[in-house]
Amino acid sequence: MGSGSPRYECLALADALKWLDACPHAVGSEPVPLEQAFGRVLHAPLAFAADRPDRDLALADGYLVRAEDTLGASSYNPLRLALVPEGTVLRAGCACACHAGQTVPPGANAVLPPEAGEVAGGALDVCDVVARGAGIGRKGQGARCGDMAVPAGRRLGGPQIALAASMGLTDLSVWRRPAVAVVLAGAKPPATEALGAALAGLIARDGGKARQGAATVGALAAAAPADLVLLVGRSGRGGDDDAGDAVAAAGGRLDHHGVALAPGGSVGLGWLGSAPLLLLPGDPISALVSYEVLAGRLLRRLAGRPADWPYPVRRRALSRKIVSPVGLSEWVPVTCDRTEAAPLALAPADGVIGYARADGYLIVPAGLEGHSAEEIVDVVMLGEASSQERE
Amino acid sequence: MGSGSPRYECLALADALKWLDACPHAVGSEPVPLEQAFGRVLHAPLAFAADRPDRDLALADGYLVRAEDTLGASSYNPLRLALVPEGTVLRAGCACACHAGQTVPPGANAVLPPEAGEVAGGALDVCDVVARGAGIGRKGQGARCGDMAVPAGRRLGGPQIALAASMGLTDLSVWRRPAVAVVLAGAKPPATEALGAALAGLIARDGGKARQGAATVGALAAAAPADLVLLVGRSGRGGDDDAGDAVAAAGGRLDHHGVALAPGGSVGLGWLGSAPLLLLPGDPISALVSYEVLAGRLLRRLAGRPADWPYPVRRRALSRKIVSPVGLSEWVPVTCDRTEAAPLALAPADGVIGYARADGYLIVPAGLEGHSAEEIVDVVMLGEASSQERE
Numbered sequence: 119m120g121s122g123s124p125r126y127e128c129l130a131l132a133d134a135l136k137w138l139d140a141c142p143h144a145v146g147s148e149p150v151p152l153e154q155a156f157g158r159v160l161h162a163p164l165a166f167a168a169d170r171p172d173r174d175l176a177l178a179d180g181y182l183v184r185a186e187d188t189l190g191a192s193s194y195n196p197l198r199l200a201l202v203p204e205g206t207v208l209r210a211g212c213a214c215a216c217h218a219g220q221t222v223p224p225g226a227n228a229v230l231p232p233e234a235g236e237v238a239g240g241a242l243d244v245c246d247v248v249a250r251g252a253g254i255g256r257k258g259q260g261a262r263c264g265d266m267a268v269p270a271g272r273r274l275g276g277p278q279i280a281l282a283a284s285m286g287l288t289d290l291s292v293w294r295r296p297a298v299a300v301v302l303a304g305a306k307p308p309a310t311e312a313l314g315a316a317l318a319g320l321i322a323r324d325g326g327k328a329r330q331g332a333a334t335v336g337a338l339a340a341a342a343p344a345d346l347v348l349l350v351g352r353s354g355r356g357g358d359d360d361a362g363d364a365v366a367a368a369g370g371r372l373d374h375h376g377v378a379l380a381p382g383g384s385v386g387l388g389w390l391g392s393a394p395l396l397l398l399p400g401d402p403i404s405a406l407v408s409y410e411v412l413a414g415r416l417l418r419r420l421a422g423r424p425a426d427w428p429y430p431v432r433r434r435a436l437s438r439k440i441v442s443p444v445g446l447s448e449w450v451p452v453t454c455d456r457t458e459a460a461p462l463a464l465a466p467a468d469g470v471i472g473y474a475r476a477d478g479y480l481i482v483p484a485g486l487e488g489h490s491a492e493e494i495v496d497v498v499m500l501g502e503a504s505s506q507e508r509e
Numbered sequence: 510m511g512s513g514s515p516r517y518e519c520l521a522l523a524d525a526l527k528w529l530d531a532c533p534h535a536v537g538s539e540p541v542p543l544e545q546a547f548g549r550v551l552h553a554p555l556a557f558a559a560d561r562p563d564r565d566l567a568l569a570d571g572y573l574v575r576a577e578d579t580l581g582a583s584s585y586n587p588l589r590l591a592l593v594p595e596g597t598v599l600r601a602g603c604a605c606a607c608h609a610g611q612t613v614p615p616g617a618n619a620v621l622p623p624e625a626g627e628v629a630g631g632a633l634d635v636c637d638v639v640a641r642g643a644g645i646g647r648k649g650q651g652a653r654c655g656d657m658a659v660p661a662g663r664r665l666g667g668p669q670i671a672l673a674a675s676m677g678l679t680d681l682s683v684w685r686r687p688a689v690a691v692v693l694a695g696a697k698p699p700a701t702e703a704l705g706a707a708l709a710g711l712i713a714r715d716g717g718k719a720r721q722g723a724a725t726v727g728a729l730a731a732a733a734p735a736d737l738v739l740l741v742g743r744s745g746r747g748g749d750d751d752a753g754d755a756v757a758a759a760g761g762r763l764d765h766h767g768v769a770l771a772p773g774g775s776v777g778l779g780w781l782g783s784a785p786l787l788l789l790p791g792d793p794i795s796a797l798v799s800y801e802v803l804a805g806r807l808l809r810r811l812a813g814r815p816a817d818w819p820y821p822v823r824r825r826a827l828s829r830k831i832v833s834p835v836g837l838s839e840w841v842p843v844t845c846d847r848t849e850a851a852p853l854a855l856a857p858a859d860g861v862i863g864y865a866r867a868d869g870y871l872i873v874p875a876g877l878e879g880h881s882a883e884e885i886v887d888v889v890m891l892g893e894a895s896s897q898e899r900e
Binding site for chain 1: 543544545546547548561562646650651652658659664666667668669670671672673674675702703704705706707708709710711713714793794796797800801821859861862864865866867891892
């Protein structure tokens with residue numbers, strides 16, 4: 119173990135998560151045009167700069183009237199009003215043809231539906247009563263100037279973008295995508311490329327931008343500047359496991375090396391300059407599990423997103439018991455039906471087969487010796503949410 | 510109404526969904542390099558082309574032995590075995606230093622951990638018993654040649670990509686991304702651009718590739734070839750609502766025009782050549798709601814994904830009653846806490862304000878007059894799933 123690394127230890131998973139959650143996470147904001155804002159996270163709250171609507175509006179086609187002028191009208195007793203042109207003050211006894219969206223002139227207080235009026239020359243025969251305010255959108259009825267339109271931290275979807283456009287905005291201030299430098303030091307091609315691709319996909323999902331360096335620990339110094347550095351491979355205790363030394367040589371440091379997590383025990387937590395640096399194991403399953411359990415959590419915070427897994431959690435009964443050593447947080451892939459979760463036997467040294475088949479996973483807490491059969495556990499479901507799943 | 514459009518009708522939402530689900534959805538497959546496969550949908554099942562592992566392997570560093578040679582060994586009674594070089598048949602009384610991943614030679618049937626043996630000259634003093642099979646991964650233990658590795662239809666994530674790489678694959682056959690031609694005929698800039706951006710984001714989320722045409726119904730003929738055509742705007746019954754005529758002029762047809770859905774009632778369902786064509790209303794909230802309720806469902810099927818909304822559904826008690834006309838499927842945005850859903854009052858003609866603020870939505874079924882206060886309803890939650898949500 120080189121001078122830059124602390125003794126290989128066994129940090130509890132809970133303490134590793136605390137370390138991650140204590141990392142500063144101010145990557146700042148950037149403006150993006152509305153056309154590129156879908157899926158980004160709003161940085162500052164968006165407030166209405168004017169009342170919505172900004173004036174009284176007719177909400178439907180018809181006739182602007184004074185409601186009191188229609189009192190007593192029916193098809194047996196039509197009341198005649200004088201039709202006046204658009205844009206003039208509406209005096210008692212008058213009406214004005216209108217279309218949806220038209221400004222309501224002073225005096226008018228209701229829109230008579232087209233079928234309740236009949237035009238006869240320059241006059242309108244009103245055949246029904248209309249209530250005061252009917253068919254009219256009042257100034258500020260939707261929102262008042264200064265009201266919150268979209269809160270900070272909201273992922274921007276279709277409605278928020280359409281709303282911003284209707285407010286006359288052409289761009290929005292969103293969280294900058296954290297730059298994640300990925301240095302793949304462990305595996306050999308084509309496994310390296312595939313692991314890089316898998317990590318790049320996960321990084322994009324979590325709101326970051328992956329920048330893949332040369333596949334050597336020597337590339338570490340060139341990884342800065344980044345908002346997060348992932349050094350993948352050579353993290354263990356073997357003779358060629360020089361990742362800890364490489365961190366020191368690049369001027370970084372590891373606060374911790376070794377987490378009581380399986381798979382993923384050789385994870386390291388540290389710094390390269392002001393950027394958090396995570397040492398991840400190089401074998402595919404350990405790399406992917408430690409990304410999911412640890413690195414992804416930090417990245418989502420850096421990207422202004424909720425830290426928790428972007429997966430739904432479901433309660434399931436275990437189909438058989440799981441034995442796990444006390445002191446170790448053990449990650450266990452499972453297949454699920456609607457009531458049960460069946461732990462997948464991980465083929466030793468080939469766990470990625472089980473992970474690729476899994477519907478979800480659970481983590482046996484460090485304080486437990488496992489779970490008994492029939493026990494109800496929280497399963498983190500892989501894959502997207504679906505409205506098909508109702509619980 | 511032009512000759513190309515059937516009479517403006519009121520198709521039940523359930524029948525509109527049936528029409529969508531009956532559309533052919535064979536957009537076919539394409540190969541993608543592993544580096545670009547994250548998030549894509551596997552087209553054909555992937556099977557193992559060889560046993561995993563393809564030979565007996567040592568799973569850990571240590572010494573390959575015959576387990577029966579260690580019977581009776583302890584630190585008080587070390588048993589001496591002759592150390593032989595790697596790669597030779599292991600005869601009785603012999604041991605061979607090994608590293609994880611090394612092929613197990615004939616004769617050997619266990620790996621003795623390093624701490625259970627001590628090298629003395631050309632010999633190994635064995636200080637512990639080891640069980641037959643310990644530390645050895647048997648040929649085919651992880652998977653047999655021909656076993657399913659990843660089923661068709663699976664969204665490819667990190668583990669599947671890493672597994673494919675470990676099988677020596679460099680690309681995978683995935684569902685082609687459906688090309689969606691979006692013709693924005695209704696709104697004026699900048700609302701058009703924003704609506705286009707919002708729809709493009711939704712289309713990408715649902716696995717499609719948006720191609721935005723000129724903002725005129727005349728652009729419709731140029732929309733082909735596409736896998737799906739969305740003609741947005743001018744879908745209503747007003748004087749300038751010529752979308753139905755434009756479909757006919759471009760050689761297409763509408764099977765239905767008008768769905769008993771609010772907002773979104775002026776939706777049309779039809780064809781442009783062999784591509785399904787949806788007429789969507791032009792005002793932002795109606796366009797977005799009809800995309801979510803109708804167009805997105807069809808697109809997800811075209812893209813090989815589950816048709817259901819990619820949102821989780823939660824059960825909540827209504828904080829107040831909702832009144833809705835019988836015969837109409839009414840879409841209602843709500844805000845939610847952990848137990849209740851509060852319907853948002855949609856400002857007339859400015860519903861996008863409420864949609865932008867909503868945590869989710871529900872659809873009042875056409876057969877109901879609404880829901881009473883306290884009634885338990887299924888709320889489709891907007892935004893991503895989160896493991897924070899446990900129910």
